[in-house]
Amino acid sequence: MADEAFVTLATNDNYAKGAMVLGKSLANHNTTRKLVVLIGPQVSDPSRSVLKGIYDEVRVVDVLDSGDTAHLAMMKRPDLGITFTKLHCWTLTHYSKCVFMDADTLVLSNIDELFDREELSAAPDPGWPDCFNSGVFVFRPSMETYEKLLQYSTEHGSFDGGDQGVLNGFFSNWATADISKHLPFIYNLSSIAIYTYLPAFKQYGGNAKVVHFLGETKPWSYTFDPSSRQLRGGGGVQEAPHSSFLLEWWSLYSSTVVPMLHEHYGDQPFHSGCVEFQLSDMVTFDSAQEERLASHAAAAPPLSSEERKERWEQGQADYMGMDSFENIQRKLDAFLK
Ligand code: UDP
Ligand code: MN
Numbered sequence: 001m002a003d004e005a006f007v008t009l010a011t012n013d014n015y016a017k018g019a020m021v022l023g024k025s026l027a028n029h030n031t032t033r034k035l036v037v038l039i040g041p042q043v044s045d046p047s048r049s050v051l052k053g054i055y056d057e058v059r060v061v062d063v064l065d066s067g068d069t070a071h072l073a074m075m076k077r078p079d080l081g082i083t084f085t086k087l088h089c090w091t092l093t094h095y096s097k098c099v100f101m102d103a104d105t106l107v108l109s110n111i112d113e114l115f116d117r118e119e120l121s122a123a124p125d126p127g128w129p130d131c132f133n134s135g136v137f138v139f140r141p142s143m144e145t146y147e148k149l150l151q152y153s154t155e156h157g158s159f160d161g162g163d164q165g166v167l168n169g170f171f172s173n174w175a176t177a178d179i180s181k182h183l184p185f186i187y188n189l190s191s192i193a194i195y196t197y198l199p200a201f202k203q204y205g206g207n208a209k210v211v212h213f214l215g216e217t218k219p220w221s222y223t224f225d226p227s228s229r230q231l232r233g234g235g236g237v238q239e240a241p242h243s244s245f246l247l248e249w250w251s252l253y254s255s256t257v258v259p260m261l262h263e264h265y266g267d268q269p270f271h272s273g274c275v276e277f278q279l280s281d282m283v284t285f286d287s288a289q290e291e292r293l294a295s296h297a298a299a300a301p302p303l304s305s306e307e308r309k310e311r312w313e314q315g316q317a318d319y320m321g322m323d324s325f326e327n328i329q330r331k332l333d334a335f336l337k
Contacts, residue, residue, distance in 0.1 A: 011040030018103035023054035046264040090146035102135040123188035134164040
């Protein structure tokens, strides 16, 4: 198990915020596997320090600088920049098996059972279910596979311009060959699916283990408007039930990541996205979510403030009690001043 890992990727500070929340969510649900984040050279030093506090391994991947086949591939297909960076996960050969997760995913319960699956296991894409979605997939690091993937990308490109097109082209028999490589949709529940098939979401959404904030507007691009009590983002006002997952992302971000960011940025300015975010005004959670949140604060004797601080920093906030949104808000206000 020591040679198995969850892997994500962040090429800039925004996606790094997603990686921080993802890493925290994996740790909070007590994964026994290692946590690895691949970062691009653009990720700032303070963000790297925060990532180092969450991940076992923070590895810089610079495709342009690598001087290997990835560099050559990149010269031929400059359009596939981030795709080549993502393919780098196959070079993590000190692990025998890994689960890749997009930085815009959030883990809602322990998913270590994914390591029972083989390469290439993934969930169907909601837009075209005979393609797998490349936001969550099981793979085996191998230099041989890596070289083949690079070769495939340079020769065939990507039918959708990104890594999902390349990977579906390369693992082209996924749809038909082996049903055990089809992960249940609850391991990669894309927020889009909630809107396209709401009754199914109502029936099965409570079983979700991973939510994927697929699409243009990411959790970190929202702001909260206290006057209308709604999250606002590029796409306009967001409605429940998607917003309950967004709020779960935000509560983890504000309670565990923002304090770490403050610690490492010191007096340097950084945009937490929290300024307009009135936690005390937040939309209420649905019952399934309340249950999940309450389980964080499972019946335990009252903690000393030192113990509570420790738990809070580990992401095990007592959301329903001492670490309620109002209290978090007060803490945030104090930080921001
Ligand atoms: N990514 C990144 N920097 C970027 C774009 C993407 O690091 O500028 C990584 C990140 O891990 C992200 C993944 O590549 O989650 C796939 O991109 P994205 O999630 O934006 O695509 P979508 O899931 O919306 O199709
Ligand atoms: Mn994604």
